[in-house]
Amino acid sequence: xxxxxxxxxxxxxxxxxxxxxxxxxxxxxxxxxxxxxxxxxxxxxxxxxxxxxxxxxxxxxxxxxxxxxxxxxxxxxxxxxxxxxxxxxxxxxxxxxxxxxxxxxxxxxxxxxxxxxxxxxxxxxxxxxxxxxxxxxxxxxxxxxxxxxxxxxxxxxxxxxxxxxxxxxxxxxxxxxxxxxxxxxxxxxxxxxxxxxxxxxxxxxxxxxxxxxxxxxxxxxxxxxxxxxxxxxxxxx
Numbered sequence: 001x002x003x004x005x006x007x008x009x010x011x012x013x014x015x016x017x018x019x020x021x022x023x024x025x026x027x028x029x030x031x032x033x034x035x036x037x038x039x040x041x042x043x044x045x046x047x048x049x050x051x052x053x054x055x056x057x058x059x060x061x062x063x064x065x066x067x068x069x070x071x072x073x074x075x076x077x078x079x080x081x082x083x084x085x086x087x088x089x090x091x092x093x094x095x096x097x098x099x100x101x102x103x104x105x106x107x108x109x110x111x112x113x114x115x116x117x118x119x120x121x122x123x124x125x126x127x128x129x130x131x132x133x134x135x136x137x138x139x140x141x142x143x144x145x146x147x148x149x150x151x152x153x154x155x156x157x158x159x160x161x162x163x164x165x166x167x168x169x170x171x172x173x174x175x176x177x178x179x180x181x182x183x184x185x186x187x188x189x190x191x192x193x194x195x196x197x198x199x200x201x202x203x204x205x206x207x208x209x210x211x212x213x214x215x216x217x218x219x220x221x222x223x224x225x226x227x228x229x230x231x232x233x234x235x236x237x
Contacts, residue, residue, distance in 0.1 A: 007219075009212050009215035009216045009219060010212075012211065012212070012215060013208060013209075013211065013212040016063065016208045016211065017208060019059060020201070020204045020205060020208060023047070023055070023056045023059060023201075023204065024049075024197070024201045024204075026047040026056075027047055027049035027050075027056060027197045027201070028194060028197050029047075030044045030045075030047050030048050030049075030193075031048075031050075031190055031193035031194050031197055032190065034048075034190075034193065035188075035189055035190035035193055036190055049196065049197040049199075049200035049201070050193060050196035050197065052103075052104065052105075053104065056200065056204075057103055057104060060103045060200070060203065060204060060207070061100045061103040061104045062100075063204070063207045063208070063211065064096050064097075064099045064100035064103055064207060065097060065100040066211060067093075067096040067207060067210055067214065068093045068094070068095075068096035068097040068100060069093075070211070070214040070215065070218065071089055071090070071092050071096060071214065072089075072090070072093040073218065073222075074089045074214070074217070074218060074222060075087075075089035075090035075093055077222045085148050085151060088145060088148040095141075123183045124180045125176040125177070125179055126176070126179065127179030127180065127182055127183040128175055128176075128178070128179040128182075131172055131175055131176050131179065134171070134172055134175075135172055138168055149161070153217075153220075153221065155216075156213055156216070156217045156221075159209060159210075159212065159213035159216070160210070160213055162209055163207070163209035163213060164210075165206075166202055166206035166209060167202070167203055167206025167207060167210070169202055169206075170198070170199045170200070170201070170203040170205075170206060171199070171202075171203055174195065174196075174198055174199035174202060175199055177195060178192065178195050178196055178199060181195060
């Protein structure tokens with residue numbers, strides 16, 4: 001028995017766009033309720049874009065993991081074709097799986113060491129000290145993937161660059177801006193809350209664009225993917 005599952009990149013992107021818009025509106029509304037009207041009911045934390053282990057973070061973690069799965073599928077197909085860049089696809093898949101875990105567990109916050117920041121006299125754009133190793137990682141990755149990007153079809157390359165620019169602009173760019181503001185005015189205010197929400201929204205949009213790019217690439221450049229499920233009785237092994 002064969003099951004055929006058809007996936008439309010446009011429909012997937014449209015569906016995810018609805019969720020992004022919902023979380024964006026809900027997240028900004030939460031900040032206004034918290035700091036504009038001093039509304040402190042516990043349920044609003046479930047939609048706070050600047051918090052972890054809630055609906056927006058679960059959504060982000062799922063979409064990042066979905067990217068990792070799609071990249072793994074492409075890597076497997078490229079390896080079978082003998083493509084020299086299959087390791088790049090595979091490594092990129094692992095990066096997105098890590099980002100998915102980080103979205104839930106906030107692993108990058110381990111690098112936020114207040115004593116180290118004070119010892120190095122860091123502040124302003126480097127108030128959140130993790131942006132320094134984060135920026136280094138982005139630069140190193142960009143250099144390592146330069147030939148890979150040039151090898152991609154023009155349309156796919158443009159979408160990858162667009163997605164990366166939006167995501168990094170949010171994760172690093174807006175984080176640095178938020179750090180500068182936090183150093184000056186603190187984090188418990190409406191302006192900071194809205195800025196942090198914009199950061200998360202940009203990350204969601206970047207991932208959405210990347211998912212569309214990956215699905216479009218699979219549809220145009222990868223032959224039909226045959227997925228089989230085999231159930232083996234332990235007694236027959």
